[in-house]
Amino acid sequence: MMKISRRQFLGATAAVTAGAGLFSFEMLTKLDPASAAADNSETKQFRNVCPRNCYDTCGQISFVQDGMLKKVDGDPKHGYTNGRLCVKGYTYTRRVYSPDRIKYPMKQMPRGSGNWTRISWDEAMDTIAKKILDLKKRYGSTLPICFDKYSGNFGILHYAADGTMSSIGYTTRAVGTPCWPAGIDAQTYDFGTLYNNDPEDMVNTKYLILWGQNLAWTAIHSLPFAQKARENGAKLVVIDPILTSTASKADLYIQIKPSTDGALALGMARYILDNNWVDWDYARANSVGFDEWIDYLKNNVTLDWAASKTGVPKEIIMEIAREYATSKPASMWVGYGMQRHTNGGQNVRIIDALGVMTGNVGKSGGGVNYGQLETWGFNYGAMSYSAPKGSRGIVGANGKEGDRSININNFAHDVMAQQDPPVKMLWLACRNPGGQDPDTHAIEKMFASMEFVVSVDSFFNKTVQMSDIVLPATTHFENWDVNASYWHYWIGINEMAIQPMYESKSDLEIAMLLSKKMNALEAGSCTYPTSGSEQEWLAKEFNAALNASLGISNYKELSNGPRKVKMPPAAWSDGKFRTPSKKIEIHSNQAEKNGLPALPIWVEEMKAPEKYPVRLMTPHPQLGLHSQFQNLDWMMAANPEPKLEIHPNLAAKYGIQEGDKVKVFNDLGDITLKAHLTRTTSENVVVSYEAWYNKSNYNVNYTVKAIPSDMGKQATGNNGLAFHDNFVDLQKV
Amino acid sequence: MTEVLRIDLPNESVAHFKEIASVLLALSRVFSHGGESLDKTLPMMVKTCHQLGEYYPELLSMSAELENHSLLNEIEQQQLCFEFNRLFIGPTPPIAPPYESVYLSQDQLVMQEQTVKVRSLYQDENLMVISQGKNPDDFMATELEFAAYLLRNADKEAMQNKGLNRLKYYELYTEFSQEHLRKWLPKFVERVHQKANHPVFPMLMDVLLCTIELPLQQRRNV
Amino acid sequence: MGTMEWPLVLFTVLGETAIGIIFVLWWLDRAEVDPIFYKKAALLSGLLLALALIASLFHLGRPEYAYRAVSHLSTSWLSREILCFLFAAVAWLYFYSQVRQPKGKRRLAAGITSTFGLLGIFSSSMIYVLPRVPAWDSVQTPLFFLLTTGLLGGLTCLVLGRKTLKLSQLQELLLIVFTCVLVSILSFAIYLSMLNTAGMEGMSTVQFLLASPLFWLRVVANWLLPLILLVTYFSKQKTINANLVIMLFIACSIGELLGRALFYLSAVGISITALK
């Protein structure tokens, strides 16, 4: 009656077939004294870098005993994070050794059924490679394959996932970034790129405005520098619609109407102008279009207008305008929250202009600080491989064939809209659109329309649930890598502290494995190299310029501790801006060309529709980073369920009391959660933090529409998302 | 240890270590070869149970029931495989992860002190896990293989020419099962009993619990 | 709010009943007492004491190390309680050996046993006199425990001796019971009013009790019903009706068990009230 298995799973089944009488080992083997000695009980330390999408990108020390990760601590040699981690960083052992981790390549038949079969890496690669080749044959190109990767792991070697795709041909790429592109473009139009002062330089400021920035939750390691500045006499102002933990510590907190930050900055600018606190020399010498903007201020902006627009009293606008303009140097930190609006980029441009007008740009202790990519001078060797000869793609503006790009921020709709050829297969790496993309219902529909979905992940989330094949990803303790921050100037090496658990592999290994398989099936079908150790690949990411800026001759020196890139403490202190005019472009022709106002002038904010009068803001959570961390048991114990922060006055209107279940809905969908009455939010704004709770279908994105913000296309390929222009109604359940 | 050495080995005619070892080995294969190979590992498991069942009627009835469930058509086999993965493998958070430290360590994680303890037991026998550091040493299949190995070495017939101290192996088995298998398997089995959607798995669990006890029962008989 | 502590409810109520029986025996022994009744009661007290001690083990996380619990006599009332109860248990063995001997010194033995027992009950109550728990932190707690001892000890003896004890002895016992019920009612009324002024935690205990159907069941079983039965009896003053005794016993037993369960359930400790 016994059937012959179609799959010779896990190789030979000798012991089984040989019969009950014989004993043979399959799991155990003769002790190898060398490896026994290697995994001894002495505690070894390794250098790691937290690779999450976070300002702080902490230097870590992992403690390994018997080949097992025992605890993770901060790296004292890291000058920005200074030997301390955050609440998330201290939970890593739970992540690495969670019994819930995805351990093996698995196949789901049919997709979404929950019927999973374990497959070998070989079978996984075979299935995927054959599917790619099959699609290529059917459609004449690899364009039906769509790749979506973002910020699950920002390690440089993880760009190998991008390399996987570029090496098989021209594919469809999710292009853009959801988080911060409007602000990036604003700074690109103004200065040529985004470039913030060294955050450690914050200690030198005399006046600090955190504009929509909650460092207590999202950049805790900047706190000591801000504190130091305050000890030296600096005043801390926080402008935020939500009274955050950071705002609670401010000398002055301003509860602004959401999306009206530009109006506040314009009001300040007008008052500064009226009192002639303008640094005319700096502004006229370093920018173009400044006087044109001054005319706009004179003709179009009044303090009364700004006060009524923003909900901030006139006297307060005058107060902060005076203080900001007369405290030298004064610094502004523009958070990513405030640009997630339909006029978000424009608001950042106005704030930039405020910095220019007061001569705070290019100064230590000053700056309009948003983020930077100056320290990311790697070779990106893992990423870029040319398509195989004869590959067909989309003819671009330059007349050459290339990838087809679609908007990462309207992913579901854009994927489904592709016709010639349609998208048939998804490859997801470092990304969980099921949890994080707007309009979850559309995402579900789009996934359902695919022929084939591959995801690479460590935990079973909504995206994995909608996949055909899931490949187990390593954690950052299980692979080599190198990481830079988009905020501080440090670069650290990430050493392999423990072996990859079970059958997990890094994106780099997966890239090489797939290439091997594709070439075996059809020679020349993939250009990705098929060999090289992770360390060899790592070495290739460094170049002379990068080494010089770090003061090292070899990347291995980073094993002695992270290094800070040698740059002046103040961005733009050399005055060499990277705009077409080489000056700060208060008047930006580029912006104008892209259909935006040339000047940093007021653009109306999005108003609440009548049907959905309440704004639902979904900022970053404290105990998680997007869909990471909150699902871990320690986090669940500290924060077992999501809550809706609602102002008592608004709650009273709906008859909602503390702890009541509230349905939050709009025409896209709904979520139901417990109410927490608090005056830390505004009367017409409810707040719930985006996060993936373990064993919960809670997901704020069921109600979030993919509304684009005004900017992002210039520098990142697509506009960002106006996450915070999300309007709902409430109902007590 | 001195106290342990005073105990005699069970009478050879009632010990059946070889047969018990075979059942344990077959159980090990059920876990190491996974849900995808149940079509092979289950019948083998049933066969070994039959042989041992000659001496233990309770086991015979268990294996007879298992046999009914192991002769399945392809679709049923597949359902069995899905259920196996849901219970033990993933990618959804498995109901009963087959690793000792998940049940006994304070943290309920893999790679904890229990893992190190069984590793050192293996090392005492000059053995190690094939993929040490990747797969936890206290993985179900590995522990069962080790248990089978100890019992085989305690078996007279197998060892007669090797001059091994059979008593030592019997005591090692006793120690290993008391310190490890008997501590965590009941908790593991309970989860399977509570959440399994297919009767094969609770049955398999019963065989597992019953079999690891057999050598110890004999010790009491001495 | 507190938690349901079955092991502790059983341990305290059964233990107090046992000691109460022995104490009553010592008390009755001033005059001649029916020997069969005495023996039965003595045996029952031992049984209850044993049950109580076993029940107490179920409260421990690691009962196998229960013996350690006597090692901190200097400040721990729990240590003292256990020591006293252990002495009481040993004394009971001596007591029972004396009961079995025709000329045994049973009165002395009963005296020793009940002394240890009463000390044990007192210690037991002092465990709960915690500054953190306003509902427990008063002289009421030892009083409640001692009242249970008198009430259930007296009632058990009444039930056992309802046919064999002399009328005067039965009346004496009924008087003890009546006194206990009266004191219990009065002291509880004082307790509630005091508690209501003892801060937020005390008030929430009062609110919990008044809102709990179990509490009102206790009011009926422990106080109202016994009060009516006893007042009716004393106002008529005729022979003792066996049914009356059994009804009293059942009502008060239920009442006391409920009362003790509520004692644990209604405890509200002072704690951090800031948001978690």
Next chain:
Amino acid sequence: MNKQLGFLHNSEKCVGCRGCEMACKNLYQTDISQRWRQVFQIDENAYPLPSRMFISIGCNHCSEPQCMKVCPVGAYTKRDDGIVIHDDNRCIGCRLCVMACPYGRPQFNSVINIVQKCNLCYQRVDKGEKPACVASCVAGALELVQINSSLDAKTGVLKTLPGLPSPSITNPSIRFVGPKQGKQVRRD
């Protein structure tokens, strides 16, 4: 007692990041149920303006530790430096200390059936290191200090904060710097 080690928590600096809480769990790899150190948010109505203000509480190593007093097995000892240590090996899990402590710091671990609590990282302290919570505090809001009259004499040092039990119960070895409220421009 000559010395009394304790904590000084600065609510003015604390942003409630919970780093201390997790650093403690990371070092001792404690069970899910155990939160030896825990961050609490002060009721936003306790001060004139609503705001997010926090208290971080571990074991307070009280001068009059109720836990130690009620423990029947003597599992608690108070060292000369004032640290109250719970000996897990002696504990029989009677939970009286859990009842006695107003701060909820001895916590019953139902996996191993005993009570556990913060021992102020005394092994680290003995080596001259800071406790894990103090060492991890990015805001510098948590300090290990000697509790004495000169500390209490300092201006701004408080014995309690809103939401905490009266210090008269156990005389806890913790002092606070109260939260400071800035100016708020509100729309309600």
